[in-house]
């Protein structure tokens with residue numbers, strides 16, 4: 086569908102330009118999408134403004150919520166179709182794509198049900214006054230999303246914005262936006278008023294930049310790289326509007342000597358293999374207490390070597406990465422680490438008959454990685470796990486905090502008090518103790534500190550991001 090969805094209608098981009106979309110599993114072209122320019126973005130923002138001042142803005146919170154819950158049901162009715170689309174577009178294994186589509190539906194269910202439960206407040210003040218604190222939508226919100234979890238990300242950013250009554254414009258990533266193109270259609274089918282949800286596809290530096298800089302946008306929700314996050318925050322500052330930035334991570338998994346190793350091992354592995362490591366909250370740094378380093382590493386190596394890498398449709402453990410540039414980037418990290426003499430502890434394996442044109446990288450386990458090495462501090466965004474030994478609790482905390490990022494952390498120990506102490510001292514938006522949720526469920530507030538960004542998505546906190554507080558002071562004598 087090489088068109089844009091604006092004001093409830095499919096429209097060609099003004100410039101008529103389109104670009105190809107490739108399947109990561111095979112490298113073959115599977116679709117073309119429209120390349121929106123500034124004039125298309127302007128049309129989408131104007132449609133959103135009309136919606137928020139018109140039919141969409143007049144709905145009650147309950148009516149908005151009902152529409153969203155209807156969309157959740159419609160998504161579940163189309164779960165197989167969306168799963169196929171998502172898996173083909175991103176290369177992720179079918180079972181992961183299926184889980185992502187379920188999460189997408191859950192976002193609309195959760196926030197649809199929450200739409201009429203965000204209450205204001207009253208404040209005791211001077212005699213003769215009534216003070217009401219009311220929550221209002223920003224107005225028109227802009228949403229710029231990455232390619233790694235396109236369907237989930239769609240629900241995560243748009244559902245709370247719509248629940249609060251904002252009209253929205255989304256610019257999904259050019260590498261993977263086919264599910265988003267289908268979801269806006271499903272939203273129109275359940276009766277979402279025209280203009281409440283507009284979608285412009287295209288290049289980040291054109292469509293994305295035009296959207297972020299548009300003077301009639303009231304708030305920006307961005308998920309992507311720290312570099313583009315800086316551009317988004319700069320654009321927001323120029324228009325004096327707020328933004329949330331969900332950026333990258335280099336999340337530590339801290340395994341103490343007293344951890345339940347049977348519990349930790351499969352989770353530690355999944356946290357880097359899932360989505361071929363292209364997860365902002367991937368557990369990409371494994372910190373293991375020195376006294377159990379050899380034993381734990383040996384067991385992990387054994388299971389890591391059995392990970393099967395292949396095309397999405399055979400539902401392997403790990404699929405390809407998103408595009409040739411990403412493959413080159415990840416492979417570059419692997420090659421440099423080898424050249425630096427960092428020992429390879431294990432490699433996964435390709436399935437037989439791997440499609441020749443796919444963007445595959447062999448998941449690799451490195452260790453011990455020197456503390457200053459790029460693999461110990463930089464986000465690879467691929468299936469590469471770095472293992473670093475630590476000495477004691479103090480050293481573990483120091484090491485866990487020793488990157489520019491702070492998104493998620495895992496702590497593995499049977500000592501409850503130690504787990505609490507370490508969890509409180511790690512600087513990150515989420516900490517998992519004896520589990521690892523890669524961002525966790527829809528209900529759990531999620532977001533970063535430091536270079537991982539600011540603002541919170543998921544849970545009720547996301548609703549706070551998508552509204553403004555107004556104080557109404559009424560003198561009644």
Ligand code: NAD
Nearest residue numbers: 230231232257258289290293294309310313331332333365
């Ligand atoms: P990216 O920053 O290149 O792109 C993200 C989005 O921004 C895309 O839609 C892209 O088209 C758009 N964009 C690119 N240039 C732009 C510009 N100049 N102006 C406006 N928009 C522009 O990121 P990516 O490569 O798609 O995703 C990978 C990165 O995203 C990783 O660093 C990863 O950690 C991060 N990420 C973070 C989270 C999180 O929740 N913290 C989730 C997923 C991905």
